[in-house]
Amino acid sequence: KLRNKINRSSMEDKPVSNSFRRQSHDNLEDESKIQDLSLGHFIKRFSTKPKSRRKSSESNTFIGSPAVKSRIKKLAPQVPKPTEKCKLILPDGTEVELNILEGKAGPKMIDIRDLYQKTGMFTFDPGYTATGSCVSSITYIDGDKGELLYRGYKIQDLADHCTFIETCFLLLYGELPNKTQLEDFEEKVKDEMLVHEKLKDFFKGFNPKAHPMAIMCSVIGALSSFVHEGLDIDDPKEREKVAIQLIAKFPTLAAFSFRTSIGLPIVYPRRDLSYIENFLHMMFSDPMNTSASIDPVMTEALDKILLLHADHEQNASTSTVRIAGSSRANPFACISAGIASLWGPAHGGANQACVEMLEQIGEFENIPKFIAKAKDKNDPFRIMGFGHRVYKNYDPRASVMAKMCKKVVENMDTQNQKMLSIALELERIALEDEYFVTRKLYPNVDFYSGIVLQELGIPIDMFTVIFALARTIGWVCQWKEMMSEENVKIGRPRQLYVGDTEREFIKIEDRD
Structure with a gap:
């Protein structure tokens, strides 16, 4: 009876049903179109749109439009013509x-x-x-x-007046x-x-104790297998x-990584939430409490945090x-390589080290002792979050992060008040101490970002994943810029060889 009822309903609704089938067939008539059609776009195409949603004006916005075509050349910087010369005199x-x-x-x-x-x-x-x-016009x-x-x-200015997603547009298209x-x-x-x-199956295969960056390296690289x-x-x-x-896709996969590692069901993004809200929703949503709001x-x-870390030359x-991309590798694989590089503690782990250092200091009265340890040449301890390889002055991101840190900690009113107070006192002493001043050791963005992430409930082993989430826009813009060059040369550094020169081969039976 149920089958007959369904069949009758289908016959009564035949014009709509056939129209739907024709539309589906037109969209998905071959494998390449299935792969080219975004999942979100596919779902949205066959769902009822809210009446309030206006029609997209993408024709005036993105690549292919006259407004943007005029900027394409600007986004492909050229090597400037030389205006001067110098002489190198050899021995x-x-x-x-x-x-x-x-x-x-x-x-x-x-x-x-x-x-x-x-x-x-060659040069060494x-x-x-x-x-x-390279030549670049991004950062x-x-x-x-x-x-x-x-x-x-x-x-x-961007931190005061723009959102991260607005900054992504700026980095991608060159204009606000x-x-x-x-x-x-x-x-x-x-x-x-x-x-x-099918990407969810990847998460099932990882060791439950796997580092989130190991997971992200794998799943971002795996995206290349889903691209035509x-x-x-x-x-x-x-x-x-x-x-x-x-x-x-990065925030979705990062949130999946976090939730599967602690045994929670994954949460999907929502169209009514912003980019940042969606990430927090996918990270921390309680499936049993759908009424919870995002602070x-x-x-x-x-x-x-994402805006301040979006790109850094x-x-x-x-x-x-860039090196991976110069070989014309799949772009998802190139970003995976960037994640692996960022994972190194000398690059992406500084904010984690800052939090651990502040926890180690523990009390106000311990600050002078740790300052003395940092000055001692024979002591391996150093103040984390001070100094930067590039900045020989105050890191411009640090002041923004410091203000945000104070706002977050005051809003949450938790035990991190003490950690923030220790950080502020440590900064005050260091900025007045001749040892730090003469060496231009000023606080950098990592000094405060770790406290903020911890206050947001981000686990320490996810700190670098947040860094990678922020930096993905920078990586992909740098890759796009390089690929827009007329003649992309594969990266091939040279070496100064100090090993053995040619040696006579000795057969194994004649060796001592």
């Missing part, structure tokens, strides 16, 4: 002329690309501390002045969005926040799509992404 008296390049800001650079052809020599620069690896740092600019805008453009961009990101259900083999990384539209997919102070704090992880 044998040979003189070599080298071009000097000058950007719009920052130190001039000596162009040594043809040095080997002219001299038969471990860690690339004095070597420019600029003046370490002496303590300045950080995203596309020419001061980080303090208007209200309509931002709403369109947010919708595009939400369309991509769902992930293929025909991905054309030379097409700006496809690069844009990859960028949006990475921004959108706006928590949302603001996490938004600030050519650091270790960004350079890793």
Whole structure:
């Protein structure tokens, strides 16, 4: 009877049913279209939209529109023409002329690309501390002045007036969005926040004690297996799509990683929530309490952390992404490589180390003792969160984070009040102490961000995942910029060989 009832209903509804089938068939007629259609877009296509939602004006916003096409060339920076030359005099008296390049800001650079052809020599620069690896128009740092600019805008101004997702638009497209453009961009990101259900199987296979960064390396790399083999990384539209997919899917996968590691069911994103709210919702939602709301102070704090960490020029992880991308590797695999680089404690683990140090200090009366330990050459202890390889002045992100830290701790009113007080006193003493002042050891952003993350309920082993979530936009923008160059050269550093020269081979029976 039930079957007959369903059949009768289907016959009565035949025009609608056939229309639905035709639409489904048109959208999903072959495998490539299934893979190209975002999961969120697919669901939205066959669901009733809220009446209040306006039509998208993406034609005026994204790549392919006249407004954006005019900016594409600007986002593909060219090597400037040399305006000066310098001479290199070799020990044998040979003189070599080298071009000097000058950007719009920052130190001039000596162009040594043809040095080997002219001299038969390479330069030696471990860690690339004095070597420019690329031309970029995304982020600029003046370490002496303590300045950080995203596309020419001061980080303090962006932190005061923009959201993280607005900053993502700026980094991707080179300009700040208007209200309509931002709403369109947010919708595009939400369309991509769902992930293929098969990805959930990956989480089942990990050791329950696996580090979240190990999981993220794997699942972000695994996204490449869900992208059609025909991905054309030379097409700006496809690069844009990859960028949006990475921004959108990272918080979903990060939250999945956290919840499965502690045995909680996964939570899916919601279209009515913002980017930051969605991440907090997926991380901390109680499936038995659907009426719970998200604290706006928590949302603001996490938004600030992501914005401040969105990009930071050519650091270790960004350079890793560029090196991987230079081989024309799958972009998801390139970002996975960046995550692996960030995982290193010398790069992405500083805020965790700061929290552990503050816990070790424990009490106000212990601060002088730890200051003395930091000054002692024979003591391995050092004050974490002070000093920076690039900034020789106050880290501009630190002041923003310090204000946010105070606001969060006061709002939560927890035991972290004590940790914040110790941090503030430690900062005050260090800024007045000649040892720290003469060495330009000022607090950096990590000094306060760890306290904020802990206050938000983020486990310590998830700190670096939050860093990676923030930095994904920077990585993908750097990758997009590199791929927009006319002739991308594969990264190939040189070495100064100090091993054995050619030796005579001895057969195993003749060896002692």
